[in-house]
Amino acid sequence: MAEREIRTIMSRDMLIFQETTPMRDAIAKLVEGAQPLACVCGEEGGLLGVLTPKDCFTTALNASYYQQWSGVVADHMTRTPRTLPADTDIIAAAETFQTDPFRAYPITDNGALVGVLSRHDLLRAFLDLG
Numbered sequence: 540m541a542e543r544e545i546r547t548i549m550s551r552d553m554l555i556f557q558e559t560t561p562m563r564d565a566i567a568k569l570v571e572g573a574q575p576l577a578c579v580c581g582e583e584g585g586l587l588g589v590l591t592p593k594d595c596f597t598t599a600l601n602a603s604y605y606q607q608w609s610g611v612v613a614d615h616m617t618r619t620p621r622t623l624p625a626d627t628d629i630i631a632a633a634e635t636f637q638t639d640p641f642r643a644y645p646i647t648d649n650g651a652l653v654g655v656l657s658r659h660d661l662l663r664a665f666l667d668l669g
Contacts, residue, residue, distance in 0.1 A: 545632050546625035548664040549646045549654035555580050556590060558613035562598040565590055565612050575643035575657045579616045586645055586652045588616040622647045623656060629664055636661060 554577035556565050569577055569592055579588040594615045602608045621641065623632060625648040635644075636658055643657040 543629050544625065545623060545627050545629055545646060545656050548629065548660050549656040550660060551654045553578055553655045556612045558587060558611065560612045562610040562612065562615060563608035566595045566599065576655065578645050578652055579612055580652065588618040589620040589645060590616045620645060625653055629661060632656060633661055
């Protein structure tokens with residue numbers, strides 16, 4: 540199989556939240572877009588963390604108990620997430636997905652956030668390769 544970098548298959552269309560985004564709004568956007576994660580970025584665009592559906596359950600359960608949504612993304616996000624470099628080949632990325640529990644990774648190029656790679660993106664690439 541020819542070497543192929545994940546930059547060629549990652550999604551550049553990603554959800555980005557700020558730390559101050561209300562949790563109800565963040566959950567609605569995650570659900571609406573059926574996204575495996577959203578990137579949380581600072582004012583200057585640097586990656587501060589990620590928010591996954593799993594991170595949202597405490598807020599959702601509390602909202603069901605108390606009939607009130609509260610909290611912001613900063614309260615529930617995963618800080619300092621694992622990222623993959625954009626020049627990672629798809630075989631190495633597949634091996635990472637096999638051993639790690641994550642459903643998606645933020646993709647960086649020289650430290651800058653450039654996309655997100657999901658399990659689906661990677662499986663689609665293998666189908667396309669034959």
